[in-house]
Amino acid sequence: MTVLSWSSGKDSAWALHVLRSQGVEVEALLTTVNTTHDRVAMHAVRRELLEAQAAAAGVPLRIIDLPWPCPNEMYEARMSVAVRRLIADGFEQIAFGDLFLRDIREYREKKMEGLQIKPIFPLWDIPTSQLASEMIAGGLKSRITCVDPRKLDAAFAGRVWERSLLDEFPPEVDPCGENGEFHTFAFAGPMFSRPINIHLGEIVKRDGFVFADMTL
Numbered sequence: 038m039t040v041l042s043w044s045s046g047k048d049s050a051w052a053l054h055v056l057r058s059q060g061v062e063v064e065a066l067l068t069t070v071n072t073t074h075d076r077v078a079m080h081a082v083r084r085e086l087l088e089a090q091a092a093a094a095g096v097p098l099r100i101i102d103l104p105w106p107c108p109n110e111m112y113e114a115r116m117s118v119a120v121r122r123l124i125a126d127g128f129e130q131i132a133f134g135d136l137f138l139r140d141i142r143e144y145r146e147k148k149m150e151g152l153q154i155k156p157i158f159p160l161w162d163i164p165t166s167q168l169a170s171e172m173i174a175g176g177l178k179s180r181i182t183c184v185d186p187r188k189l190d191a192a193f194a195g196r197v198w199e200r201s202l203l204d205e206f207p208p209e210v211d212p213c214g215e216n217g218e219f220h221t222f223a224f225a226g227p228m229f230s231r232p233i234n235i236h237l238g239e240i241v242k243r244d245g246f247v248f249a250d251m252t253l
Contacts, residue, residue, distance in 0.1 A: 038127050039056065040065040040067050046080055046221040049066075051134070052134040066099065068098060070101070078107075081250075090223065093230050123154060124152060133145055136161065172226075173200050177227070178224055181197075182249050186246070194219075236252050237249060
């Protein structure tokens with residue numbers, strides 16, 4: 038049995054598609070939610086949109102509730118409890134949508150050492166310019182929910198992540214945002230049975246980031 042770490046963004050959505058194309062059945066989506074604001078951690082996506090994604094993907098959610106602020110020790114403790122529950126329920130693999138950040142992969146692998154669950158990385162080391170093109174050509178549609186204005190102009194918040202948008206990125210910005218330049222919400226693509234109709238709301242600056250709110 039396989040669980041997928043689900044951020045609500047394009048990379049985890051594409052990882053779901055890739056796993057299925059490889060014959061791997063994903064039986065749960067594991068997500069962290071900031072209970073103070075009832076939104077997906079970092080991506081700041083409302084819980085109702087997260088639930089709409091899971092329904093369209095046909096995969097049940099497993100939510101890890103986190104307070105805000107959340108010390109790293111508490112995050113790790115709650116993640117450990119969730120992983121052990123997954124193991125008890127028969128899950129043997131946990132997939133991550135990481136692309137090339139070696140320290141992140143090594144951190145995940147270290148946390149899984151000695152446990153009866155194997156971390157897998159279906160998108161690992163695919164050049165991100167190639168991966169972005171494959172995602173867009175494959176029908177994945179997403180919208181930018183969060184921008185780090187130290188790395189990317191705040192004006193990109195709320196825009197659809199598409200070919201024309203990538204052409205506007207400065208050369209130092211990774212097309213998939215793997216260095217933390219931006220985060221997305223996937224609302225359509227081959228991993229979903231139907232598109233998720235979303236509406237762009239207010240764009241706000243908070244905690245040093247720019248967030249684009251979205252509603253159903």
